[in-house]
Structures are given as structure tokens and as C-alpha cells.
Amino acid sequence: MPEITRHDVLVIGGGLAGLRAAVAIHDAGHDVAVLSKVYPIRSHSGAAQGGVNASLGNHPEGHDDSWEKHAFDTIKGSDYLADQPRAEILAQDAPARVIEMEHWGAYFSRFPDGRIAQRPFGGAGFPRTCYAADRTGHQLLHTLWEQCIKRGITFLNEWFITRFVTSGGRVVGAVAMHVPSGELAAFGADATVLAGGGYGRVFAKTTNAYINTGSATAAAYIAGARLEDAEFVQFHPTTLFGTNILISEGVRGEGGHLANAEGNRFMDRYAPSVMELAPRDIVARAIQTEIDEGRGFEGGYVHLDIRHLGADVIMSRLPGIRQIAMDFAGVDPIETPIPVQPGQHYSMGGLSCDEDGATDVPGLLACGECSCVSVHGSNRLGGNSLLETLVFGKRAGDRAAGLVGGGSASDGALSAALEDARRSIAALKSRGGRERQDAVRREMQSVMTEKVGLFREERPLAGAVDAIAGLKERHRNVSLANTGEPFNYDLIDTLELGGMLELAHVTAAGALARTESRGSHWRTDHPARNDDDWLKHTMATHVEGGEPAIGYEDVIITSYEPMERKY
Amino acid sequence: MAKTARTFRIRRYDPAEDAAPSYREYVIDVPEGMTVLEALIRIQAEQDGTLAFRYACRGAVCGSCAMAIDGVVRLACRTQVRGLEGETVTVDPLPNLEVVKDLVVDMDSFFEKDFAVEPWLQPAEPAPERERPVSPDDWTEAEPYTNCILCASCHGVCPVAARDPEYLGPAALAKHYRFLADARDGAGEKRLKLVDSEAGVWGCDVVWSCSKICPKGVRPTKGILATRERVKP
Numbered sequence: 001m002p003e004i005t006r007h008d009v010l011v012i013g014g015g016l017a018g019l020r021a022a023v024a025i026h027d028a029g030h031d032v033a034v035l036s037k038v039y040p041i042r043s044h045s046g047a048a049q050g051g052v053n054a055s056l057g058n059h060p061e062g063h064d065d066s067w068e069k070h071a072f073d074t075i076k077g078s079d080y081l082a083d084q085p086r087a088e089i090l091a092q093d094a095p096a097r098v099i100e101m102e103h104w105g106a107y108f109s110r111f112p113d114g115r116i117a118q119r120p121f122g123g124a125g126f127p128r129t130c131y132a133a134d135r136t137g138h139q140l141l142h143t144l145w146e147q148c149i150k151r152g153i154t155f156l157n158e159w160f161i162t163r164f165v166t167s168g169g170r171v172v173g174a175v176a177m178h179v180p181s182g183e184l185a186a187f188g189a190d191a192t193v194l195a196g197g198g199y200g201r202v203f204a205k206t207t208n209a210y211i212n213t214g215s216a217t218a219a220a221y222i223a224g225a226r227l228e229d230a231e232f233v234q235f236h237p238t239t240l241f242g243t244n245i246l247i248s249e250g251v252r253g254e255g256g257h258l259a260n261a262e263g264n265r266f267m268d269r270y271a272p273s274v275m276e277l278a279p280r281d282i283v284a285r286a287i288q289t290e291i292d293e294g295r296g297f298e299g300g301y302v303h304l305d306i307r308h309l310g311a312d313v314i315m316s317r318l319p320g321i322r323q324i325a326m327d328f329a330g331v332d333p334i335e336t337p338i339p340v341q342p343g344q345h346y347s348m349g350g351l352s353c354d355e356d357g358a359t360d361v362p363g364l365l366a367c368g369e370c371s372c373v374s375v376h377g378s379n380r381l382g383g384n385s386l387l388e389t390l391v392f393g394k395r396a397g398d399r400a401a402g403l404v405g406g407g408s409a410s411d412g413a414l415s416a417a418l419e420d421a422r423r424s425i426a427a428l429k430s431r432g433g434r435e436r437q438d439a440v441r442r443e444m445q446s447v448m449t450e451k452v453g454l455f456r457e458e459r460p461l462a463g464a465v466d467a468i469a470g471l472k473e474r475h476r477n478v479s480l481a482n483t484g485e486p487f488n489y490d491l492i493d494t495l496e497l498g499g500m501l502e503l504a505h506v507t508a509a510g511a512l513a514r515t516e517s518r519g520s521h522w523r524t525d526h527p528a529r530n531d532d533d534w535l536k537h538t539m540a541t542h543v544e545g546g547e548p549a550i551g552y553e554d555v556i557i558t559s560y561e562p563m564e565r566k567y
Numbered sequence: 568m569a570k571t572a573r574t575f576r577i578r579r580y581d582p583a584e585d586a587a588p589s590y591r592e593y594v595i596d597v598p599e600g601m602t603v604l605e606a607l608i609r610i611q612a613e614q615d616g617t618l619a620f621r622y623a624c625r626g627a628v629c630g631s632c633a634m635a636i637d638g639v640v641r642l643a644c645r646t647q648v649r650g651l652e653g654e655t656v657t658v659d660p661l662p663n664l665e666v667v668k669d670l671v672v673d674m675d676s677f678f679e680k681d682f683a684v685e686p687w688l689q690p691a692e693p694a695p696e697r698e699r700p701v702s703p704d705d706w707t708e709a710e711p712y713t714n715c716i717l718c719a720s721c722h723g724v725c726p727v728a729a730r731d732p733e734y735l736g737p738a739a740l741a742k743h744y745r746f747l748a749d750a751r752d753g754a755g756e757k758r759l760k761l762v763d764s765e766a767g768v769w770g771c772d773v774v775w776s777c778s779k780i781c782p783k784g785v786r787p788t789k790g791i792l793a794t795r796e797r798v799k800p
């Protein structure tokens with residue numbers, strides 16, 4: 001690879017959001033390259049199971065569905081923190097984006113009449129979640145990748161971005177490292193689209209892939225883009241004890257029971273009318289309470305029992321879940337309950353951007369889970385984030401296409417950034433000392449899970465902010481055990497950890513400041529929603545070497561007055 | 568929790584540095600539930616940062632981590648160490664693809680074969696306003712083939728791929744059949760020409776090793792035989 005390469009648009013991230021943006025840019029007639037630290041089909045989008053929302057009205061009970069109802073459900077689900085015109089765009093564009101995926105080949109499940117099948121999902125008034133068995137993300141991701149291959153779009157596979165290049169206040173490209181060789185190169189572009197995904201690995205227990213560190217998001221934050229609403233983190237109630245692989249809501253939908261170590265079906269004490277089918281946040285807090293109060297099993301889990309459904313139902317309706325339980329927990333749910341505990345699942349917050357992906361920094365756009373548009377507010381509905389990648393991936397791509405020709409950087413800015421990146425990596429490699437990145441990482445993860453998790457309170461949160469600041473200090477002293485070039489994961493992990501600590505810091509600081517409970521953010525010391533003081537977005541700005549600077553911005557409220565979120 | 572020590576015997580090779588591959592041994596404690604992938608990550612973090620292997624999801628969905636474990640091709644993230652017999656676990660890279668380093672093999676050449684079968688829908692008619700309807704009966708034929716995660720396990724056990732680098736291989740041919748059998752596709756004749764050759768469906772030995780090894784239950788051999796039926800005049 002030459003030291004400096006140029007494209008009209010550089011897309012960073014090869015998940016659904018990045019690939020959808022790339023298709024849009026290509027179809028607008030521009031040259032686009034997709035840079036990703038893993039081959040695009042390895043991206044975490046492929047792990048999504050349940051489905052993608054669109055008010056197609058295909059379900060027998062869904063004829064009266066409409067995009068307006070979808071928008072309302074999204075806004076209510078967000079606990080009124082979503083920016084309403086943007087949630088409307090999400091719902092309005094949904095049918096076109098989903099149908100387009102079907103036209104491109106995505107293999108959706110079908111109703112007997114041949115139309116795309118839709119299933120009910122939590123928080124939705126109608127069954128509007130389109131699905132492909134329990135592998136929706138896989139189907140969409142492979143289809144979009146194939147569409148990119150068909151178009152001859154350039155891929156920079158296994159390139160890891162270390163920083164954005166700015167010139168005159170504009171992002172003009174990025175510096176990246178080729179993972180197999182360790183080589184560094186600069187990529188210049190008129191516009192750069194970041195689609196770097198979620199950052200669940202900041203927590204110890206997460207359904208997210210190992211690669212979901214958010215390091216590219218942190219790089220954008222360091223380059224001047226603000227982070228919005230990072231304190232809103234969705235925890236899924238049922239993740240497999242041990243690996244925290246997702247055990248889908250469908251298991252409870254089919255009739256699964258939750259039981260504590262005393263053998264009691266404890267949901268009768270938390271949500272007696274709906275029991276296990278209560279909303280995600282309520283079930284997650286119930287399970288965590290059982291564990292915290294000593295009624296969990298050793299190690300901290302409860303049982304998800306489906307034995308009473310019988311082998312036939314389990315084999316026909318939940319084959320994937322049975323496989324996961326057998327492969328990863330060594331239990332066959334036909335005979336033994338599944339050990340589950342809550343785990344981090346989704347980041348509602350991210351890089352602040354408008355409905356076309358424009359961030360605070362000219363030349364830089366964001367889409368997908370790394371962004372905050374904001375359509376999910378304080379709580380995302382299942383099936384809305386795959387949708388977000390398609391709707392806002394396309395819109396960010398269209399906007400980026402419109403920026404082509406608007407001036408890119410001189411070679412000077414790119415080569416200076418490249419030189420600087422080389423120097424800092426050389427300095428890291430020559431650093432002495434005993435501090436190891438994996439020890440710092442593990443500590444960050446346990447601080448975040450214990451103190452910035454499902455239940456939050458002032459003192460532990462303040463402790464977490466301090467602890468993260470201390471870990472940042474320790475990170476500056478990390479030295480490498482491997483100073484080689486090819487596949488140097490020690491180096492990459494160390495670089496990623498720096499970014500993860502930035503995101504952890506913002507998440508903890510935002511959670512400490514927000515003295516109310518809303519959606520996923522539950523303060524035991526402030527258990528009520530407080531619209532008078534807190535109907536606003538948290539905005540964090542990076543301050544070199546210091547605490548994130550936290551400010552606030554109004555929520556855009558147009559059609560729907562905030563009401564109590566009751567189901 | 569009981570712990571037991573296990574020895575991992577891992578094939579190491581850096582073509583830029585080493586004259587030939589060699590095995591290196593690492594001893595680690597293996598708690599209940601540890602997968603081979605977790606073991607490799609632990610070895611890399613605690614004993615040898617130069618060990619190279621690929622992973623992403625840790626949940627058997629992304630297709631990154633196929634390798635030969637005790638001589639059997641499997642996904643490292645789905646393989647429980649305690650489920651393996653013997654004191655020593657031997658780990659080799661996926662066969663039939665060039666080694667880039669240690670357990671990392673060249674996937675580009677594998678993906679090129681996939682691209683050669685034009686893996687995108689080519690309908691005969693322009694797109695309608697809504698979805699193209701597919702009856703559940705028509706849907707069933709291609710569906711199993713859509714589950715391929717391109718992990719290349721099948722390629723690693725294919726005897727034809729082992730001797731003929733030109734052979735498209737089970738994954739690409741399964742992908743080919745996925746589109747051939749898709750009720751919405753209209754490029755049947757053209758598609759058949761893409762694989763009507765020794766490098767295509769006629770190269771298969773029909774020993775079903777790919778179909779037995781697939782972690783996602785795809786049966787490339789079945790698709791290959793069905794394609795042969797269609798190619799015959």
C-alpha cells in the first residue's frame with residue numbers, strides 16, 4: 001500500500017451501516033473505499049437474531065399498522081428522549097429500506113401468502129419485526145456485502161484505524177494500520193463516514209463480540225466530535241452465564257420461566273400480571289435483584305427453564321437457542337434449565353449527528369450503533385437498530401456523496417498525521433515497565449459492570465469516574481510484551497483500550513450527572529423520571545488529559561408530548 | 568471451581584522469518600466452560616503475544632475462527648477444551664489455504680472463488696414496488712444454503728481443494744446453488760455455465776466430507792448434485 005491513498009469517500013466500518021453507506025456513495029457515482037479491522041462479514045451485525053422493524057402490515061394482525069404508529073412506539077419506548085422528527089424519519093424510511101434489501105436478495109422468512117413474515121416484538125403496538133428465522137443480521141450483512149462486491153467497491157480489509165486526520169477543523173481522512181503486516185498508511189477523502197459499531201466490551205458482561213470496543217468512535221471523539229447520551233446503555237436480561245451470548249427474548253415468549261436458586265418463579269414479585277414478559281429493563285433489574293440479594297446461583301445467575309415446553313417444541317421453535325446452550329454452557333435445555341444473567345447489549349448513545357449523519361466536525365459523518373441521531377433516546381426497541389443501520393447508513397452515504405469535490409486535504413496534513421502516528425507507536429513499543437493492557441482492561445470492565453450497570457447510585461458512580469481516571473493514568477504506562485509487526489494484537493489491544501477508557505469515562509460521568517431514572521438509566525437514589533430538569537441530551541466534549549466536558553442540549557419535541565411510559 | 572492444566576501444542580509459522588513451521592507448547596489452566604478460542608486468547612495475553620489467529624464474535628456466527636483442533640476442522644469458539652480427549656490439545660491452521668502466519672490463513676483466495684459464482688440476486692424482471700412474493704414451499708429449497716458463514720471449514724476438509732487449486736470448492740458451489748435455487752433469481756442458464764466444468768460441479772468427489780463438517784448444517788454436496796442434474800441436457 002502506498003503511504004497515502006485517496007478516495008472520494010472513506011467509509012470506516014464494514015457492518016450493516018458502513019456497507020449501506022458505501023452502496024449509496026457508489027450509486028451516486030463516486031469512488032468509495034470501505035476500511036474495516038475485520039472482513040466485513042465478520043462484523044457484529046451478523047450476530048443479530050430477532051429482526052428489523054418496518055410497518056409493512058403483512059401480519060394478519062398488522063393491517064392497521066403505519067409508519068406513524070411505528071414512530072410513536074419508538075418515541076414512547078425512548079422514554080421521550082428521542083428527537084421526534086428523526087424517529088419519524090426512521091419509521092417513514094423503514095419499508096423502503098427493508099423492501100430494497102429483499103430486492104437485493106436478503107432471504108426473509110415468509111408468510112403463507114409469500115410476503116415477508118413479521119413477528120411481534122417488545123414495545124411495539126403491532127407485529128412489525130421482519131425476520132429471517134433467527135439469523136436476520138447474518139442474512140442482511142451477507143446480502144449487502146454481496147451487493148458491494150457486485151459493484152466492485154474497494155475494500156481495505158483488516159485495516160485498523162488509529163486516528164482521524166484533521167486539517168483546518170475538517171476531517172480529511174484517517175491513519176490506519178494493516179493488521180497482518182503492521183504497516184501504517186494514510187487515507188485521504190473529501191468525506192469520511194464512520195460506522196464503527198457498538199462498544200459493549202467496555203463492560204465485563206456483554207452480548208457484544210470481542211471486536212466491539214468502540215475504538216474508532218473514541219478516535220472521532222478525540223478528533224472533536226461530541227458524544228451524546230452515552231450513559232444510556234441497554235442491558236439484556238437473559239445472556240448465557242459464562243460467555244454472555246444472547247439468549248433471545250423469544251425463549252420467554254415461548255413460555256420460558258425464570259427461577260432463582262430457591263426454586264421460586266420470582267417474577268411474581270416484580271411483575272405479577274405479565275411475569276416473564278415484562279419489558280427488558282424490568283426483567284433485567286428483577287434478575288439482578290435476586291442475584292444481589294443472595295438468591296442466585298453461585299457465580300451470579302438464575303435459571304431460565306423451558307423443560308415444561310417439551311422436547312418437540314424446543315426442537316422445532318428454539319433449535320438455535322438449544323444449540324447455543326449445549327455448545328457454550330454444556331447444558332441441554334430439554335433436560336436442564338439454562339443459566340442466565342443480565343449483560344450489556346446495546347449503546348443508545350454515540351457520536352452526535354443529525355438525520356443525515358453530519359457530526360460536529362465538518363467532513364465527518366457517522367451512522368449505525370456508533371452514532372446518536374437520536375432515535376432510540378434512553379431505551380432502544382428491539383428491531384430498531386438493524387433498521388437504523390439501513391436508514392441512516394443510506395442517508396449518511398447520500399450526504400457524503402454530496403460533499404465530494406468540496407476539497408480534500410493536502411498531502412502535507414496526511415503525511416504529518418502519518419508521521420505522528422508512527423512516532424507514537426514507536427514510543428509505545430519502546431516504553432518500559434510492567435503494566436499490561438489486559439490487566440487494566442479487566443479492571444475497567446469490572447468497574448463498569450459493578451458501578452455503572454443496571455443499578456446506579458451517586459457514590460459508586462463517583463467511584464467509577466475516579467477509577468476510570470486512574471486507569472487512564474495506568475494506561476499511559478502500559479508496555480508491550482510483543483513489539484513485532486505482524487498481527488500485533490498486544491499493540492492493537494493497547495491502542496483500543498485507550499479509546500475504551502475514553503468511552504467508559506464519558507458513560508460514567510454522564511450517569512453520575514443525570515440525577516433521574518429514564519429508560520435504561522436507573523438511579524436507585526433518583527428513581528423517578530424528571531422531565532423538568534432532565535428532558536435533555538447529554539453532550540460530552542473531549543478535553544485532552546482531563547475530565548470530559550459535559551453539556552446539555554434540548555430534545556427535539558414536535559408531535560408527541562411526553563407521557564408516562566406505561567405498558 | 569475445579570481447574571485442570573492442559574498443554575496446547577500450536578503450530579507456529581511466520582513465512583517472513585521461519586524456514587519451516589514448528590510446534591510450540593503452552594500450558595494453561597482450563598476452567599469449566601473454556602473454549603479453545605478463550606484458551607488461545609489467554610495464551611496470547613499471558614504467555615506469547617506473537618501468536619496469531621483470527622476471531623470476532625466468539626459465538627459461532629461470524630466465521631472467523633475455523634482451524635484444525637486435534638486434527639478435526641472446527642470453530643475454535645464453539646469447541647469446549649474439556650470436551651477434547653487427551654492431555655494435549657494440538658492446534659493447526661485450516662488446511663488447503665496458504666498460511667499467512669500461525670493459525671491465520673489467506674482468506675482472499677477463498678473469497679475470490681465465492682465472487683466467481685456471482686453471488687448476488689439476478690432477477691429477470693425489474694423490481695416491483697413491494698417484495699417479490701415467495702411461497703413457503705419455494706422458499707425451503709435455497710434456505711439452508713443461505714446459512715453459510717464463509718468460515719471455509721468445508722474448504723479445509725475437501726480432498727479436491729487439497730489437490731486442485733483451481734477448484735471452486737464446496738463453499739462457492741453451495742453459494743452458487745443458493746442463488747440457482749432462489750425462486751426470485753432469473754439467471755439460471757447463465758449461472759449453470761459458471762460451474763459447468765471440472766473446476767465447478769464436475770470436480771466434486773462426492774465424499775460428503777464438507778457436508779459432515781459444516782458448523783451451520785449446510786450440505787454443499789447436495790447442492791452440487793442438484794446443480795449437476797440441472798446442467799445435464
Ligand SMILES: Cc1cc2nc3c(=O)[nH]c(=O)nc-3n(C[C@H](O)[C@H](O)[C@H](O)COP(=O)(O)OP(=O)(O)OC[C@H]3O[C@@H](n4cnc5c(N)ncnc54)[C@H](O)[C@@H]3O)c2cc1C
Pocket residue numbers: 012013014015016017018035036037038039040043044045046047048049050051052053136137159160161162195196197198207208209212214215216217246345346367368369370382383384385386387389
Ligand atoms: C447479539 C445481538 C443481537 C442483536 N439483535 C438485534 C436484532 O434482532 N434487531 C436489531 O435491530 N438489532 C439487534 N442488535 C443490535 C444490532 O445488531 C447492532 O446495533 C447493529 O448491527 C450495529 O451495526 P453497525 O454497522 O453499526 O456496527 P457493526 O456491525 O458492529 O460494525 C462495526 C464495524 O466497524 C469496524 N471497526 C470498528 N472499529 C474499527 C477500527 N478502529 N478500525 C477499523 N474498523 C473498525 C468493524 O470492523 C466493523 O466492520 C443485536 C445486537 C447483538 C449484540
Ligand code: FES
Pocket residue numbers: 621622623624625626627628629630631632633642643644645
Ligand atoms: S469467533 Fe466468530 S465464529 Fe468463532
